[in-house]
Amino acid sequence: MKQFRLNQQEAYAVLNNLSNRFKRSSEYHLKHLIQEDDRFHRFSLSMDRFFYDFSKQRLDADVKQALIDLAKQTRARQWFSKMVNGERINCTEDRAVLHTATRDMSRNKLDLDGTNILKQLRQVNEKIGAFSHQVHSGAVCSTTGKAFSDAVIVGIGGSYLGCEFVYQAMSYSMDPKIKLHFLPNVDIDNFGQVIKQIQPETCMWVVISKSYTTTETMANLNQVLAFLDSNGLKPDDHLVTITAKGSPGDNPDNPVLASFHMFDFIGGRYSVSSAVGGLPLSLSFGFESFNRFLSGCHQMDQHALNQPEATNIPLTAALIAVWNSNFLNYPTQGIIPYASALSKLAPHFQQLNMESLGKTVTRDGKTIGYPTGSIIFGEPGTNAQHSFFQLAHQGSPFPIDFIGIVRPVFTNKQVKSKGVYNHQELWANMIAQARALAVGKDDPDPAKSFTGNRPSSTILINDVSPKSIGMLLSFYEARTVYEGFLLGVNPFDQFGVQLGKVLAAKIRREMEAKNRDANLGFDIPDPATRFYLDTLFKGEL
């Protein structure tokens, strides 16, 4: 079989030629492009309550067509369809990739190795619904009979970043029934800070790890077990696990309050719509809200699956990301939601996108010779305007996703300033920034000159309802996997994190030996490592 390379596709050469227009000719400056009458309508896409404007990206009709050709030549939509239908497209780990199945409301059967996994996933969800209802009613309560008020999510990376994003967004429109806290870091001060914020008697601990061997999570679990014990509380009243069937966290010899299954066909960074997000979000906002969130995810999944290349929003966003990184050579991407409620979107997408695409090999295992993966960062606007937008306007340019929410949550009494309400002021800024970055401004004084030609997209969602948040989450998931299909990498593995683990284990063994016998020296030739270990064990600089 012919091995895949992005740069061996016919459209690649076409795009490479076209990129010269944009790099060399002032005619193709955005300030000219956006003057075209029908540009906004030709370079924007919408679906039910989701709007995507790419008219301020540095492209024209020729580029758009070549990108569509690229999508066809790379068979991006076929790959997406394979994914949704359970083919083992995570080739390096020989796994199916079925986060879309967790919210698939269009069918009732999807076989994987003879098991109907839709049934399996729905059983988990029913259990989540029943359990969260029992917690809210008080039927499930603490060792001392008190109702639960707080839950601490003990999990790292994909086991909390997506959940944290959705939890924070939803908490703007709904008061949580159970307040969530996050304990990802092995840093003991993360633990110390969390236990200041909860009451032991009314706190549930939700340990999330597929293998139940993640070093950080297991270390924190041990602190939690000691903490429960010292407070006279029992794990079988206070501990919940979300883990793979048969893992040490699913062992009846270690009784827990409840255990929910996660599956090897859903990767951590794509797991928000599985039990990983489902249980915490149902505890916080009720199972019904979680289902509305799933329906938003599913609506976007269907769009991503069924829309042809030219009208497919996540695929278009992925094509633009590839155009920006591989042809216009932007190494970074800003995520700027004009919404405080979405302030954890950037850290979530940072993991989702960078861990999926920051690879050196194709899915065939061969070294790649073109850029894969951008650096993703961002803060909410208008805050970002008062932070790093100086550089966005006058330093090295980077493409931006602006995200606007049509309806704010707060509708109580408001006053106008300068004749407008705050939400209007917020939008005035969002609109103005995208335009200012695109058009720039000439000035005889170089200090007051703005080169412009800085690309952005603008995404609108209707509100921060669970459904809208679901659409936004699924949009960024689909954009990421589409980018992976276009680049020809496997967006579902993460072998790049192995080396650090191996070296940490060596250092841990030295520490362990010294913990057992304080008189031991460190058997480490590297002077830097020895210095750090000496300093740590001395306890001061």
Next chain:
Amino acid sequence: MKQFRLNQQEAYAVLNNLSNRFKRSSEYHLKHLIQEDDRFHRFSLSMDRFFYDFSKQRLDADVKQALIDLAKQTRARQWFSKMVNGERINCTEDRAVLHTATRDMSRNKLDLDGTNILKQLRQVNEKIGAFSHQVHSGAVCSTTGKAFSDAVIVGIGGSYLGCEFVYQAMSYSMDPKIKLHFLPNVDIDNFGQVIKQIQPETCMWVVISKSYTTTETMANLNQVLAFLDSNGLKPDDHLVTITAKGSPGDNPDNPVLASFHMFDFIGGRYSVSSAVGGLPLSLSFGFESFNRFLSGCHQMDQHALNQPEATNIPLTAALIAVWNSNFLNYPTQGIIPYASALSKLAPHFQQLNMESLGKTVTRDGKTIGYPTGSIIFGEPGTNAQHSFFQLAHQGSPFPIDFIGIVRPVFTNKQVKSKGVYNHQELWANMIAQARALAVGKDDPDPAKSFTGNRPSSTILINDVSPKSIGMLLSFYEARTVYEGFLLGVNPFDQFGVQLGKVLAAKIRREMEAKNRDANLGFDIPDPATRFYLDTLFKGEL
């Protein structure tokens, strides 16, 4: 006077030549460089309880010497000295730059235009000390006679990011007497979320704006005034301002509970050690803690001012930043503190560095032809390892600052996992990551191969005490201004944010007209802008 250009310095050409070694010769791969016996000692610097290891940066003794030459040729230390002594080095705004004066404990007199500004600054601090003491004692209390429990900081950009970083860091080791909340964003949902977290009767509002005209801050002030009024509370009991003398926020016709001065010789992003951070931090942790923080800042200032090039830590860090961005062509920089307490360092430094250096003109006002300003981003480790470190190891490389804290705050009962305590596990990871990125690992399978040669520095501070946090803050301030001096830009202005403000004002005027007369159409030729305004006023997508 000859105009300054980094690339016209003698050392520039030397560095440019030297960079070829590192780009082309495998001999200069970090895996070889760090084998040298004395490398760690030759490429690390320390001062009292602050340690800086740059042995894993891609440089050698020749580069180090050429960088020192560059510092001398650009007169970086003379510029720093001019700054500390009150020369008007913010040339575009004709202002002195005296954030170091807010913590200058070495002298009693520093004249600026005939005023001893040290006396002036100390008077502000005395007032902060007295006021915060009165709040803690209950002598200053709410309209209804209750003691204050919370304070909301109403300010954006430099008026909150630094304070938020220090507040969060200190809150790990001390329980705040007054809990802080932050209301930067004009987003009405930011306001809506904040008022859910406070009790009106026991909440103080601290409005921070030098000019008292910042659009977002004034819009939020108006919401706050309406909120106080609707709760039967008076601004002269609940509102505090930090603003320039004579601004509308310092007008006796609008009585407030207290008002503290800020000065035009301290820019927002450098203002944490002024009243901008001083009042909130003194309210939270006591004036004594704030003073210990200042002493840490001052200690680093003295080091940055007095140490020669070869042993000056912030200057060395700035030289390495310039080496990485301008010679080795890295466009980004990661900030990875292995400490939850420092989780707001990256957003603070993001503003500090990107707004200071993301410029297109030299301080002489001429267009620059070399990179200025990197994109700064980061999350705490080990969280970052489970997020974007896949890309750090196998995608496009970026330099990293690792930051370790020798002593954690939490010292209560802990259990070991895999034979080590959590804090040890944290350090095992920090040490391992820096090494893994540097050395990499060859493997016949490209998917398991790590190219290595990825640079990092490691910074150690002793603890999260106010003094240590002060040193760290001042280190990053000094590093940033030194980078500005080396690059020849003015790190103290931010004219790049003007264009967006002008365009936002135009859009605001359209909104205002429509608010007055709903029948009005929008007088805007751009179809995109019209669509956004229509959607906003319709209130749904």
